[in-house]
Structure formats: structure tokens, C-alpha cells
Amino acid sequence: MRKLTYAQAILEATDQCLANDDSVYIIGLGVTDPKGVFGTTLGLEKKYGKRAMDMPVAENGMTGIAIGSSLVGMRPILTHQRVDFMILSLDQIINNAAKWHYMFGGKLKVPLVIRLLIGRGWGQGPQHSQNLNSIFAFVPGLKVVMPATAYDAKGLLISAIEDDNPVIFIEHRWLYGISDNVPEKMYREPLGKARIIEKGKDVTIISSSYMVLEAMRAGKILKKYGIGAEVLDLRSIRPLDEESIIRSVKKTGRLVVVDGAWRSFGISAEVIALVAEKGCGMLKSAPRRITFPDTPTPTSPALAKYYYPRAIDIVNSVRSMFGFPEKTEEGAGMVSNIPLDVPDKTFTGPF
Amino acid sequence: MKINKKISLSLYYQLLRIRMVEERIAGLYPEQEMRCPVHLCIGQEGVAAGVCANLDKRDYVLSNHRSHGHFLAKGGDLKAMMAEIYGKASGCSRSKGGSMHLIDLSAGFLGSTPIVAGVIPVAVGVALGTSMKKEKKVTVCFFGDAATEEGVFSESLNFASLKKLPVIFICENNLYSVYSPLSVRQPKDRDNLAIAMGYGVRAEKGDGNDVASVYQITKKAVREARRGKGPSFLQFDTYRYREHCGHNFDHELNYRTTNEYDHWFKRCPLDNFERKLIRQGILDKDYIGRVREKIGNEIDGAIKFAKGSLLPEKEEVFSDIYAP
Ligand SMILES: Cc1ncc(C[n+]2csc(CCOP(=O)(O)OP(=O)(O)O)c2C)c(N)n1
Numbered sequence: 072m073r074k075l076t077y078a079q080a081i082l083e084a085t086d087q088c089l090a091n092d093d094s095v096y097i098i099g100l101g102v103t104d105p106k107g108v109f110g111t112t113l114g115l116e117k118k119y120g121k122r123a124m125d126m127p128v129a130e131n132g133m134t135g136i137a138i139g140s141s142l143v144g145m146r147p148i149l150t151h152q153r154v155d156f157m158i159l160s161l162d163q164i165i166n167n168a169a170k171w172h173y174m175f176g177g178k179l180k181v182p183l184v185i186r187l188l189i190g191r192g193w194g195q196g197p198q199h200s201q202n203l204n205s206i207f208a209f210v211p212g213l214k215v216v217m218p219a220t221a222y223d224a225k226g227l228l229i230s231a232i233e234d235d236n237p238v239i240f241i242e243h244r245w246l247y248g249i250s251d252n253v254p255e256k257m258y259r260e261p262l263g264k265a266r267i268i269e270k271g272k273d274v275t276i277i278s279s280s281y282m283v284l285e286a287m288r289a290g291k292i293l294k295k296y297g298i299g300a301e302v303l304d305l306r307s308i309r310p311l312d313e314e315s316i317i318r319s320v321k322k323t324g325r326l327v328v329v330d331g332a333w334r335s336f337g338i339s340a341e342v343i344a345l346v347a348e349k350g351c352g353m354l355k356s357a358p359r360r361i362t363f364p365d366t367p368t369p370t371s372p373a374l375a376k377y378y379y380p381r382a383i384d385i386v387n388s389v390r391s392m393f394g395f396p397e398k399t400e401e402g403a404g405m406v407s408n409i410p411l412d413v414p415d416k417t418f419t420g421p422f
Numbered sequence: 423m424k425i426n427k428k429i430s431l432s433l434y435y436q437l438l439r440i441r442m443v444e445e446r447i448a449g450l451y452p453e454q455e456m457r458c459p460v461h462l463c464i465g466q467e468g469v470a471a472g473v474c475a476n477l478d479k480r481d482y483v484l485s486n487h488r489s490h491g492h493f494l495a496k497g498g499d500l501k502a503m504m505a506e507i508y509g510k511a512s513g514c515s516r517s518k519g520g521s522m523h524l525i526d527l528s529a530g531f532l533g534s535t536p537i538v539a540g541v542i543p544v545a546v547g548v549a550l551g552t553s554m555k556k557e558k559k560v561t562v563c564f565f566g567d568a569a570t571e572e573g574v575f576s577e578s579l580n581f582a583s584l585k586k587l588p589v590i591f592i593c594e595n596n597l598y599s600v601y602s603p604l605s606v607r608q609p610k611d612r613d614n615l616a617i618a619m620g621y622g623v624r625a626e627k628g629d630g631n632d633v634a635s636v637y638q639i640t641k642k643a644v645r646e647a648r649r650g651k652g653p654s655f656l657q658f659d660t661y662r663y664r665e666h667c668g669h670n671f672d673h674e675l676n677y678r679t680t681n682e683y684d685h686w687f688k689r690c691p692l693d694n695f696e697r698k699l700i701r702q703g704i705l706d707k708d709y710i711g712r713v714r715e716k717i718g719n720e721i722d723g724a725i726k727f728a729k730g731s732l733l734p735e736k737e738e739v740f741s742d743i744y745a746p
Contacts, residue, residue: 100599100600100602101600101601101602103602103606104600104601104602104677105601105675105676105677106601106675124606125602125606125607126606126607127568127571127607127608128538128539128568128569128571128572128599128607129571129572129573130572131573132573155537156537156538159537159572159573193457193458193459194457194458194459194509194520194521195458195459196458196518196519196520196522196523197518197519197523198522198523198535198536198537198540199459199522199536364739364740365743366739366740366743367518367743369517369518369734369738369739370458370509370515370517370518370519370520370522370523371457371509371510371513371517371518371520371733371734372457372509373509373517373733373734374509374517374518374734374736374738374739377736377739378739412457419452419454420454420457420459420668421458421459421460421667421668422459422667
């Protein structure tokens, strides 16, 4: 099968939805510029004219405008190059998009997709690298999707666009260049269904978005130590696939939740609370969370290297559950000479 | 009105210093030791220099992502700025912020942030605070053309006018928001001056590449603010030479034409002012050489300081989250 990058998969999904349905349109800063939102919107204006638009730098107003258009039958996709910018539109998202259907007794719907980017590295610092996934997931009426692979990016984006509810679609900058088998046809992956990436019987590692890659790396290392990790990619954090989570934890009896976001009040807290409520007694050891520390992102790479958790942290967390001592990265055979603030060697900054 | 020799020379010095600092950053950036985004203001120095020449140390300035020039023109410490860009503990924000988050309290530079327009209401609040405390200070807020599209811009003008606050809004119109030209963001006959005046804010427009005219237009606004006459909105048209973020030129992207670029390049705020002062007999080659050398040495010192400074320790990740 043909390989596409995560960015190409998003572009293809958007292209097919625009072709398939005249009511779909895409709007956002830079949608029509030469970089095309990290390559995810390139060529759309040429093909679809006004249904691919740049916009004023006015996030809150533009969100309300997108919502309004959806009330009368359009299906807008609104993009933001960083989540930090769309915080300006929380009023429209939380007060209007998430509520309209409910507060008018189901008479209208808001089929809106808001694509936004999270990420890290190269000194992005406190206002350019936040991951606010749980803020959105907290709000009833919103769906929140966080694909980790190119395959899922395409299938989930198509489902999100076709969904009749507001969907917050979170993309990680470090995933854009990663390729994967992606079918050419239009296909759909269900919102609210997790995926087991790796089967295992000793411990369940739950993660989403970019952290799935770190969890997979950790899973491989753990195998060397005779520990079978079941790696679960949540894919959607709202709705949360409670069934798959419980089923896996029941099987393994051990739980590590990995979230590329802050610790307190976050997804990791939610997943552990769920397991505590619904599966009382099935855990053989205390659950662990691996997250960013509860501090804003520092800019200096000297500090950022202590900020972002990596596979080795997952490995050690699991090893400690089994009473094994900590390993260094070298000790675990994970030496990498790529600096910690860039996605790969070819990257020379700035984003 | 002709400006006197002393002011002309100091404007020239500021322009040249900002340009030389920025060019040096552009030269060193490929070494990849400055591991944070940099938004260079090469081509736009006239606004920073012309505006800040009217301010005293006691006055306040706030700014956006493209703030190196504003910081330097207000008297911000160059060494601390370079160390911040190099991610060192000795940086002005103790390496927590990087190029997009500069601060120097002793110079009245209260901070710069990259969320478009985010700092505009903050500046209005600073002016509210100083006026409530009956301090005779003026607050200046720098932002780009894109910031005038945000809701807080209008909300801020409204309140500043309502309370007649001593704040000056400086819009540096460089025609682009990243790669998006004004034409995809604002209607053709939109007039920011009329918008500001609609809120009862006095407004004026000027050539941002003519530092003397920026100086004079701002002078009036500062005088009005000091007299308690309320806010002003000043728009200066100018142009950025390099890419939006980073040290390169970006001609290959073709989002702006070579004609347009050449037009603005010919109107370089530094070269034109230099030529003018030479014609007026205020400057000569010898003097320019000496000034260049002096600034060059200062920059060498700042780079040396930054490169030689220590990286922050791990505990620093957890410091400064809450005030003690
Ligand atoms: C609220 C918000 N939206 C979008 C961005 C992304 N962004 C960074 S700089 C920029 C362009 C700003 O243009 P302008 O204010 O005119 O300043 P210039 O960069 O041209 O100096 C944009 C859109 C942002 N930082 N903040």
C-alpha cells in the first residue's frame, strides 16, 4: 500500500471531503499561503476557490462566524497553527459551539471541525507549545480527537468532518513528517474508539497523539526485559473509550497513563479515576502517570530537556512496578544523537 | 519642523545599532545555538527608533513578537537580551522566555509577548495604573497590522478613550501577517485611523521608514498624553526584509513580488537617513566608521557574554510558577 505522511493524509482527507460535499469549507490563518499550514492545505484554493480561505487574525470572531455558517448548513473546518492562538476563541467554542444543540432543544446542530496544532521544541516556550487537550475534553458537547498515525489522521478527520457536532481535532507538529500506509479511498475511523497498537499481558500503557510513539518505543524495550506491554492509543479523548480501557487493564492489572500535557486535572487523572471507579480491585500495583510537570514550558533547551517525558521514563516507571531498578537511556540501549528540541536531524529551526 | 543635530545623531545611532544587532543575530542564527524562534525587524527600525526617542526612562513600553528593536530603542540591556536568546540563565527572562519574551524593568520595558494583540489591553491597563497612581508616565504599545483585526484591539481603544488614558498605540504596518497580505485580511478601503477616531482616539499616520517623521508624529502624541489629553493611535507603514520568523530571505515563496520588495528596499530607513544626514553635513564617513566600530564592539561583548554564560539548572524548570 502507498505511504503518506501525517500531513499528506490530512490534506487528502480534506481534499476528498471538499470534493464530496459542497457544504464543506476550510478557513484559517495561512490556509492559502505558500506553506499551507505545514503542507496540510496546499493546493486547496486552486481546486476549490472560495471554499479554501485565509482569514483576518481574529480567532474569536472567526469561530463565531464559522459556527453561524454551520447553523445554516455549511460544514466549516477552522484551522489554527497553534492551540495557544485559538485560546482566544474559547468563548465561542465553549459558550456557543458546545451548547447550541443542547440549549435549543436539539433544533440546530454545529457540524464544525476545529483543527489545531500542539507541539514542542526549538524554544517555543510558554505561549507556543501548550497542550490544552483536557480543557476541551472537559466541556460537554465537544468531541476531542488526537490522532497519532497518518492512517488515523485521515480516517478520523473524515469522520470528524462528517460528524454533526463540534469536533476539536488536535495534531502534533512532530507527527507531520511521519509516514504510514494510507488507503487512497475515503475511509472513516470511528470517533471515540481506542486502538490497541501492541498487545501485551503485563501492563497497559495508555497514551495519545505524539506520546503514542514514545509508548511504542518503551513497549519494545520492555519486551527485552520480559515485560509484555499492551499499548493503547486513545485516538479520541472525548468520547473516551471506557470499554477498551477497562478491558485492557482487567487483563494486565497494571496501568501507566502517558499524556503529553500537564499532570494535574488532565487526561491521566481522568483515566485513572475511571479505572478506580469501574475496576476497583483489578490493579495489582498503584497506577502511574507520565506527563509534563505542572509548569509552563520553559524556552531554553537546557530546561526543555527536563520538561518532556520520553520512552525511558515510561520504561522506568513500568520497571519500578515490577521492582526493577532504574535504567539510563544508554543502559536500556536507547542512545540517540538527535537533540531533544527537534523532531529529527534534518530540522534546523525555526518552526 | 527641522529636528536638531543632536536628536538626528541619536536617531541615527539607534537605527544603526538595531540594524547591526539584528544583522549579527541573522549571521549567528545558523550556528543553531540560539534555539528559539527569532522575528527580526530589519527594515522596520525607523519605527522603534523614532517612537522611543520621545520617551523617558520612566515611561513604559510593551511589545509583540518582533520586539528586539523596541527593546533596544527603549534602552533594554543588550547583553541580557542576547543571553535570553541563547537560552542562558543570565538572560533577561532567566531563559524562561527566549526572543519572544523580552523584559527590562530598569528601562521601563515591561515585556513582549507573541500572542497577536495580547499585549494591547495590558498596555492600556498599565496606563490605567499609572494614571490612578497619578504618575506622569506615558505607555507605548507596539503591534503589527494583524493585531488591529483582533477583538481586544477595539475593546482596548474603547476603554483607553473612555478613561482618557496616557497610552499610545503604535501600529507597525508591514503589509503582511506571516505570508498573508492585507488583501486577504482587510477590506480595501479600511481605514484604521477612522476606526480609532470612531472611538474618540486621536489618530495619525506616517512613513515608518522616515525616522524623523516618526519622531515628530510621536512627539505630538506624547505631548498630548502627558497633558492628560488621552490616547493616540499612530500607524506607520514600513516593511520587513527578512522572513517572518528566522534569519533568511524568503523570496522563493513568492508571496511578495520583487518589485514590491525593491521599492521598499530603496526606501531603507537606515541608508536614507544616513544619506540625508551626510547631505546636511551632520554625518561624515569618518564619524560613521567610528560609530560602527563602537557598536560592533558592544555587540561582540554581548555575544561573548551570552555564549560564555551558564545554562540554567534543572530546578529552574520549577521556579517562578507562583510568586513567593
Ligand atoms: C492570536 C494569534 N494568532 C495567530 C498567531 C500567529 N502569528 C504569529 S505572528 C503573526 C503575524 C502577525 O502579524 P503582525 O501583527 O502584522 O506583525 P508582523 O509579524 O508583521 O510584524 C501571526 C498571525 C499568533 N501569534 N497569535
